[in-house]
Amino acid sequence: MRTLTRVSAVAVAGALALTTLTACGSDSSSGGASDGKNVKVKIMVGGLDKVIYLPAMLTERLGYFKDEGVSVQLLTEPAGVQAETALVSGDVQGTVGFYDHTLDLQVKGKQVESVVQFSQAPGEVEIVSNQAAGDIKSPKDFKGKKLGVTGIGSSTDFLTKYLAVNSDVQTSQFTPVAVGAGQTFISALQQGSIQGGMTTDPTVATILDKKLGKILIDMRTPEGSKQALGGLYPSSSLYMQTEWVNSHKETVQKLANAFVRTLKWMSTHSADEIAAKMPADYAQGGGKALYAQAIKSTLPMFTTDGVMPADGPATVERVLKAFNPNLKNAEVDLDKTFTTEFVKNAG
Template sequence: MKIRSLLLAASLLFPTLGAQAADVEKPDLTIGVGGKPLLYYLPLTLAERLGYFKDAGLTVEINDFGGGAKSLQALVGGSVDAVTGAYEHTIRMQQKKQDIRAVIDLGRYPGIVLAVRKSEADKIKSVADLKGKNIGVTAPGSSTHILVQYAFAKAGLKSDDASFIGVGGGASAVAAMQKGEIDAISHLDPVISKLEDMGLINVMIDTRTTEGTEKLFGGMNPAAVLYLKEDFIAANPKTVQALTNVFYRTLKWLEKATPEEVAAVVPQDYWLGDKDLYIKAFNASRQSYSTDGNIDEASMKSALNLLTTTDPKFDGASIDLSKTFDGSFLAKAKAQ
């Protein structure tokens, strides 16, 4: 199906959103992201490519940073208005007296995979065997890094028992494994599926699925969300509502789309040179996407536990989880 046909079908499904959303306080926006081609951030690319921002009266510039930690820094520094990034950042920043809140969940599972170089698989059979190794992550401090630290804590290792190397979000991550620069990698699709297809890795932990997520965390664990500063939300409620509408509309499209339709919408360079492989990667990650945009209390607590486990100095008792997610905009998006 061509993109034009996809857009027509989407407009029939949500015929009124564009007409009502032009009345916003800040129509020109900048959104930060840490590795846009990754399937972790697929809803952002779909919203952009399907024209949903334009339909909502928004002109959006997307700044792609090397990892989620860098996009968070950009939000705190004021160079972007919003971020599609890991939910855990809203918790971490609350302890730093930064009021940052998610307004819609995009990924209900992290979708992160920890894998080891196949040539090292006979030596690295468990997480504990990663001690002293070089591990590739999108960027130090990002969710791919934190997940490994959580696995380390469960295995009795310290967070600095390995060297963590930022390998970026796409072809650079594949190249790092090809060149032997890393012994293991904590990353996302399509990078993981590409490395699997090349026969370079053995998967150790897989949070793309319900089973893999529950095995690691003991329950669900929210991943990518749209988050903003609370003062921006308070000053621009119509803008935030328009953004929430866009992403909810995108989730509903994604829920029904075929893998072939998804591949047809994203830029071809996201395929990493192989459309069939991209489709395979999407199928592997499909369970990870949210279908309703909500974050329940159990999922919030799971994310908090991840942080308190990986950082013993983190004061979990001081966190008010109700201030990490504002569901009021989502409720209105669903009502429409």
């Protein structure tokens, strides 16, 4: 659902690449990755041009993967749930997506863990169209509405359901609509096929700039996360199958070194400087200044060291158990959903 020529090309190339791969994600030969020299790793990102996943492409642009001696192929899918599927099927070795998928997968019998935690807040915004702004003033008004999410089963879907249930609106009382991000989300909002929805920058910046909608809930900062979700909500991360991590520790350490170096670089550079490093077409047609503003609005969500926030996993578990029947009565071993081993060893 990418609307940009460059990103579409990446998506198509990624899709073609995936058709040639063998399955079995725990096999060290899957995708050609191995420890040592000439390491090759495929990472699927839940939307390469989304600011919440910015560290993935930025690390590539800064040359940090190359510095570590690892060849990383970044692929893209419009929704995190699709990126998750690529990991579980063994088509890629890593996914840049929301940490909450690791809990959801654990109760389904899949052991996946976050190895680098990019963020401590969702970076998501609940937007309402100008036409619906009078009817939707809080999540209590979600009842009977059509609300956009990137994909069914995605983290935007998870968070929308939590906001509803936390305001005494049942998940059956509104309709989530998979509209992706970028232009597809914007078009759905303009056409009235959704009254509101959850999305990220630079889509948020474009909607506000074009005066197509208003912010209902802003979770781009730690403060916004605490207000909406009751605590820090670790979201974008590099997560991988635990078995693969344990059998490729040298490779995982190289990836952690590169990503932590990027997070530190981001913490000491301005939004304008970060934007200048990114592909020009990631601005989604809004121009360089608007893209830089989108980055500035989202920057507070990122960690500076890749370490999981202490109380973050418990917040995610509480949020997911509020609406997810698979998790509600399940025992989740949070210690197995993330590791700090590699980021703490990163230089």
